[in-house]
Amino acid sequence: MSGGGWVRGVGIIGAGYVGLTLGVFLASKYVRTICVEKDEEKVGRIMKGLSPIHEQGLPELLRQVVEDGVLEARTEIGDMFEEVDVIFITVGTPTGSDGSPDLSQVEEASRQIGNALAASKTGAPLIVVKSTVPPGTTWGIVRPIIEKTSDRVCGKDFHLCVNPEFLREGSALQDTMNPDRIVIGTKHSWAAESLKKFYETLYNPKKIPMLITSPTNAELIKLATNAYLALKISFINLISQICEAVEDGDVGVVAEGLGLDPRIGPLFLRAGLGFGGSCLPKDLRALKWFAAGLGVDASLLDSVLAINGAQRIRVVKKSESLLGGLRGRKVAVLGLAFKPGTDDVREAAAIEIIRELLARGAEVRVHDPAALDNAMRVLGGGVTYCQRIQDCLDGADLAIISTEWPEYALLDPSTVMSLMHNPIIIDGRRILDNKRFREAGVKTYTIGLYQ
Numbered sequence: 416m417s418g419g420g421w422v423r424g425v426g427i428i429g430a431g432y433v434g435l436t437l438g439v440f441l442a443s444k445y446v447r448t449i450c451v452e453k454d455e456e457k458v459g460r461i462m463k464g465l466s467p468i469h470e471q472g473l474p475e476l477l478r479q480v481v482e483d484g485v486l487e488a489r490t491e492i493g494d495m496f497e498e499v500d501v502i503f504i505t506v507g508t509p510t511g512s513d514g515s516p517d518l519s520q521v522e523e524a525s526r527q528i529g530n531a532l533a534a535s536k537t538g539a540p541l542i543v544v545k546s547t548v549p550p551g552t553t554w555g556i557v558r559p560i561i562e563k564t565s566d567r568v569c570g571k572d573f574h575l576c577v578n579p580e581f582l583r584e585g586s587a588l589q590d591t592m593n594p595d596r597i598v599i600g601t602k603h604s605w606a607a608e609s610l611k612k613f614y615e616t617l618y619n620p621k622k623i624p625m626l627i628t629s630p631t632n633a634e635l636i637k638l639a640t641n642a643y644l645a646l647k648i649s650f651i652n653l654i655s656q657i658c659e660a661v662e663d664g665d666v667g668v669v670a671e672g673l674g675l676d677p678r679i680g681p682l683f684l685r686a687g688l689g690f691g692g693s694c695l696p697k698d699l700r701a702l703k704w705f706a707a708g709l710g711v712d713a714s715l716l717d718s719v720l721a722i723n724g725a726q727r728i729r730v731v732k733k734s735e736s737l738l739g740g741l742r743g744r745k746v747a748v749l750g751l752a753f754k755p756g757t758d759d760v761r762e763a764a765a766i767e768i769i770r771e772l773l774a775r776g777a778e779v780r781v782h783d784p785a786a787l788d789n790a791m792r793v794l795g796g797g798v799t800y801c802q803r804i805q806d807c808l809d810g811a812d813l814a815i816i817s818t819e820w821p822e823y824a825l826l827d828p829s830t831v832m833s834l835m836h837n838p839i840i841i842d843g844r845r846i847l848d849n850k851r852f853r854e855a856g857v858k859t860y861t862i863g864l865y866q
């Protein structure tokens with residue numbers, strides 16, 4: 416049995432969080448899927464049925480689709496067009512050294528696709544840019560690279576669209592299975608209709624809104640979405656600072672009241688250590704850079720980033736004032752991933768906080784249920800990595816909760832009292848029952864709470 420309608424098979428360039436999740440989902444729908452990934456280690460793991468990333472539900476489904484032979488991974492694109500009709504580009508688009516988006520991976524993937532197309536003898540494939548790119552990239556950069564390397568014409572010999580991804584790490588597979596919307600940007604109706612038809616074989620079109628627009632609008636929808644989400648987080652973090660300074664202030668209650676307004680809504684109003692990860696900060700910077708190029712004043716976005724950075728430094732300064740200096744003090748950091756449910760530490764609040772603690776002379780011990788290996792690659796040997804929460808807290812002068820993993824919400828005040836040298840906890844994610852901890856003798860500092 417095979418899915419995907421008119422599509423014989425799908426190729427995916429880049430098997431990271433987006434590409435691998437998409438590939439596993441498509442294969443689970445019986446669409447023959449080939450992931451092209453330049454990292455040989457990742458390819459080796461995938462072909463053994465092992466997930467190179469931590470995402471709920473992914474390992475089990477990956478193992479199944481690899482065993483069934485519906486999904487495979489390779490390091491080279493080769494003559495893939497003999498086997499697939501659609502190719503998704505899902506490579507990274509990190510921030511470059513000057514703050515602009517680094518599109519080199521997208522350019523390289525486009526060249527590889529162009530070369531494979533030049534050697535292909537079969538019909539006109541559909542190429543879909545899923546990586547997050549600034550407006551103008553798909554038509555102004557991807558299209559000419561493919562046309563030049565393949566000597567073929569877009570709209571005739573191959574088709575092109577941009578189809579931004581909105582999944583959230585931590586629920587990547589669920590989000591890919593049930594997207595809240597599908598946005599397709601192209602200048603050619605055949606491309607839009609073909610992708611729409613493909614998706615209609617995978618999703619219930621009555622339940623998922625589909626928006627077909629120009630490539631630039633589609634590209635901008637993605638950047639604007641992430642900028643708006645970041646704005647909401649920084650807004651509530653600004654309110655949290657006010658709450659800390661006014662009698663009885665509690666940002667949890669203020670956020671609840673705010674969220675009851677249907678024009679605002681309750682989501683993304685959790686005060687804490689701010690946003691991180693591979694998307695929100697970089698997409699905000701990309702939009703800022705793009706707006707500046709147009710002469711648009713985007714200082715609003717600067718403020719969003721500034722509040723986010725300040726939220727992390729405030730925690731370090733608070734630690735310093737609570738301990739009367741950090742030199743030689745033992746600080747336990749609970750949580751390294753930028754959010755629970757993932758092993759991704761890119762731009763995680765914890766990483767920035769740890770670097771700042773180390774710079775101020777603290778001895779840092781860390782714990783995370785999923786992200787220790789990734790954190791080790793980023794932080795190196797300057798900190799002690801603990802497999803158990805207890806070992807992290809043992810003898811600590813202060814603990815910072817930096818990711819809201821459920822296991823940290825289950826911390827017991829009496830355990831904290833018996834393990835820590837100085838029972839002080841900074842609850843950076845507002846997950847502890849403050850009153851219970853205080854009654855047990857633990858000194859707590861909670862973001863957004865007057866105390």
Ligand SMILES: NC(=O)c1ccc[n+]([C@@H]2O[C@H](COP(=O)([O-])OP(=O)(O)OC[C@H]3O[C@@H](n4cnc5c(N)ncnc54)[C@H](O)[C@@H]3O)[C@@H](O)[C@H]2O)c1
Nearest residue numbers: 429430431432433451452453506507508520546547580584
């Ligand atoms: N991670 C998310 O939550 C998320 C959500 C929505 C959109 N996005 C966007 O999707 C894109 C991918 O994000 P990600 O988090 O999956 O990135 P990632 O870094 O996890 O994965 C990218 C993968 O592409 C591989 N790669 C790069 N160039 C290649 C090439 N030429 N050939 C083969 N493989 C190549 C890399 O080795 C890497 O494994 C980015 O533009 C990102 O902004 C990410």
